Amino acid sequence: MSVASPNPNPAADRPAPLYMYSTTVSDVGTVRSNNQDSSFAGEHLVAICDGMGGHAGGDTASTIAIRSLTHIESDSINGDVARATTILETSTLAAHDAIVGKAKRERKLAGMGTTITAIALVGDWWVLAHIGDSRAYLLRDGHLMRLTSDHSYVQHLIDTKRISEAEARNHPQRNVVMRVLGDFDIDARPDISIRRAQAGDRLLLCSDGLCGVLEDSTIEETMLHFTDREECAQFLVSMALKAGSTDNVTAVIADATLALDAEAFDVPHQTPVVGGAASANLNSLADILHEPVLSAPPLVGKSSPAERAAALVQQDSAPREPSAAQTVAQPSEVREDYGEIKDTDTGEIPVVHKSDGRYSADPNDPEVAAQIREAEIAQDERAHSRRFRGRVAAICTTVVVLALVALGIWGGYAWSQNRYYVGVADGQVALYQGMPTDIFGQPLSHVVQTYPDLDVSKLPSTSQNHATTKDEAEDTIEALREQQRQDEARQQAEEEAKEQARKEAEEQAKKQQEATDKPSATKSPEAKE
Template identity: 35%
Template sequence: MVFEGSSVAISHTGKVRSNNQDSGYAGSNLFVVADGMGGHAGGDVASSIAVHRLKDLDHPFATPTEAEVALQQAISVTATVLIDTVSERPELAGMGTTVSALVMVDDYAVIAHIGDSRIYLYRDDALTQITTDHTFVQRLVDSGRITPEEARYHPRRSVLMRVLGDMDPDPQIDTFIMPTQPGDRWLLCSDGLCGVVDDAHISKTLGQGLPPGRTADLLLKQALDAGAPDNVTVVIVDVGGSHPMFSGAGTIVGSASNPRGVEVPAARPGRTSWLHPGRQAANEPTHFEPAAEFLEELIEEDRRRARRRRVWWIVGLAVILAVLAAATLGAYSWTQSRYFVGADDDTVVIFRGIQQDLGPISLSSPYEDTGIELVDLPFYQRLAVQQTISARSLANAEAIVETMRRTLEDAP
């Protein structure tokens, strides 16, 4: 079949960043999200170059394989363009961008991906992440060292291990072909969305059946309500839906939509390299660390962090147990300073402790058997002893017993 459906692309600077380094594209057959990085202007330029290079692929392809090859080649050429751009404009050194692209060919979706932007498929009320993040924390998840939930809050979650940049003329790009069907809803987004809005809320929004434009607006609102610490770009594609078929020129959003091109300011003195940034907050820009030795350094750092966490957990548990033990010992010591008069078998006994028990643990013990027989006591005293008589102190308990002795002596 010929691809029919509707699509939308939106992009927002967010609530923290001063400029939008994302770019996005939604056309008739091609859909792209690119999340730039590398300083105030470098990311703008990188994502803009990527989108403008790839938008030429927005035309029908004879086969999905032909589209896959074209995507692979176009992204590789874009890497060369980025390298050439930096050689002409050294102030852009270190710039890079993620690329997540989707081409519809007949009944197939052709996907190309590098970085940590994402492509999701919503089908039959279920959301599936189609692409794999090329990040340090994803490697930790894949190796079973941390859980996906821990990855969302890991201090190194912004470190990319693969990216389209000015340092690698032959980037490693994931490409594959998937069958698609009427009713499918595809979502392409930068981590400004998926980094702050979890999959459950994304799935719920996509499942409301609203047109792509309204759905994208709701997703953007959720990101903004969550603080939007990064740029947010959303592209939604409906396959064979009830909404009008896309027609006309493609929609370009983000930095690539600037009709004057991206304005690059002069490099600022003392600017920190994005290879080794001084990270001040969790919402600082994503950065790229491709070296294998750096990956080993990060893994070792994560091991040290895990060991420190275990040590602190052990220390914290030991402190809690010590406090509980001290409190228990103190409470028990207090009980042993109390006395009461009660019955043990057939005699009156002074007990040390309190009348209550703590489960199977008795909080009292016989202190002195007075030798007074219960049967010799008047009825009211015998009943009082059997129900126990509290004493303020040992002397008070002895005084109570002495009163009983006098009562027996005075009896006729």
């Protein structure tokens, strides 16, 4: 980033002071369900923030960032460029701390972050703060120059000559950002640069939803063609959508002109314009600035025919009248005068009602800084209290759980000791008390009695290890004993029958033998003669 002079506050040869008119247009696009971009367009400050981090995180982060920067629009810097650079840097870091703090308190927002590209007009100097892959362009003397360098992976590849600009547009990791604000362990300090401003300068600040699909030459041609700021912003956003952008698309256009007498009645004043997600937080921004704040105009293609016709007839350099689709928010003192209820301040950078009656959200203001410190101390105390209560609750929960576990184990053991089953112990039928299982190697049963007289082989498998009452277990044993007696009686009867049959067979054989031997032992009378 170039710096036009080593001394940003020269005492001599100071050009005439400049005045800035700006506007912004932001659109959700054709793919996303919500707009996570936020933008601000004022007389002294323009900014673009591209949020990231899921459905709820990105818009929250970009809104916090715009809120942190907004006070610069109304700060009395008095042409002090050095002070302006300090304020831009500290406000950016304050946004980072606020985003991180909110992400820690609301875990659903974990991982949210945002880019910031902001430019303040300080006298005749542009003071720029930049982090992320949103861009700032300067159109001067018919030529477009890029004021920022993307903090992205593909830009690193381009810088190291590994890919070309054309290849970067279709690179699969083109959306990987290496430096942003938010809930990430990366350097959050922005790049700060200054450049001499000139009458006729035109700035473009845009999210990557625009510069990621449009060539710089197309952007230059459009910025040269449209003299009207809003038409230029509208056309750039529309072209990006037609070129196939799948992201939110936001453009901020600002023109530097020679300032007129600030006290003259005909000096046109521009109401600050807020676009994207931050436009849902207009009341708190109006309180920061102590003046009305206007929401950005809708994309022309999405507005009514009457609004499109009105937009075409306004070609002068003065700020436009707000369209019917735009919302104007008044500061608290005006809302209270009209009897409106003061909105609850829900932002992360506190809006402090100072002792002089004014409101401020500048983190460099001593009263704001004091309230931020008080809030941090209170937050630390609440966090400590939550941690203490959490530890106590954890200990109590552990004790209760252990007691319930012990009670459950004792109850289970007590119940198990009312159960009995028949099993085998040392090769003998045995009566067990308890359950046929163990816990961590410890058995839940023991042998009450063994029955050596019973045959283990006669014990049916269906009767083993079946927990039941003591009476039923003893009935099983008695049934086994009765079965064994019956088996023994049957076996004895069979053996007796076999013995009887054997004896009868022997007796029969003996008789047959005697019958055979008797004729041979006695001779007949005829044989004697």
